[in-house]
Amino acid sequence: MQTRKVPHPGWNLEYLMFLFTRLSGLAFFLLAVIGMAAALIMGARYQMDLGTLMRWTFFPNPNHVLDSNIPDVTFGWANGFWQIMQFLAIFFGGTHGLNGLRVVLEDYIKRPFWQIVIRLLIFVLWVFMILVAVFVVLAS
């Protein structure tokens, strides 16, 4: 019977990602609560529909809510604080999601060769995603 190599307990990738998954899950709740509360305080209760509120909550980018009938999105929202929040949302969400994809795929892949290929592919995707995120956040 061929089994997957299980790493020893300690500070290895599996343990770090186990911790990261829990922490980023909690962080995502925090980001969503802050984003939604701020949007409601800054006038969402008069100007936004539910879809726009959701878009603002999960990715607080001025461009993300442009095609809603809000008078001036840049007012109070296009600043460094929301840029950091966007970057954190992408970083936590993307890393959590891609790591989840890795865990699911490695459950069904037996051969070490393909596991390495999948890990490399997901790592490349992850780096690419971070770069695109930095571009999107800084360019808008």
Next chain:
Amino acid sequence: MALDRRVGFFEGLKYKGGGPMLAWILHRISGLGMIVFISLHVVASFFTQEMGSDWAISINIVYESVIFQLFIVFSVLYHGINGIRIIILDLWPRMLRYQKEMTWLQWLVVIPIYGLTIYIMIQRMITGE
């Protein structure tokens, strides 16, 4: 774990894991569903914004359809609330004794929120707002 199992798909379905196993499967499916949705959304937005291409707009039609939206709302809600349950169980392992009760409690939280949301969504869809 990638054990060398010789269990068919339908035989696997007969495994009597109960509520917690259903939670595990749904956590997996909803996570993958969110990955699909967010990837489609990012790709479609990028190509619409940068090139205004038609096929990107046709991807928009896929994930803005009502069925897909209902699935995504369920995914986000269920994945989030199930995630809270998992975090609680990991932080306080003694709670594992009440794992069945927590799974039931979780459904008691998920069903009203999801029901209210899809009620509003379907009502809006029918009245065409």
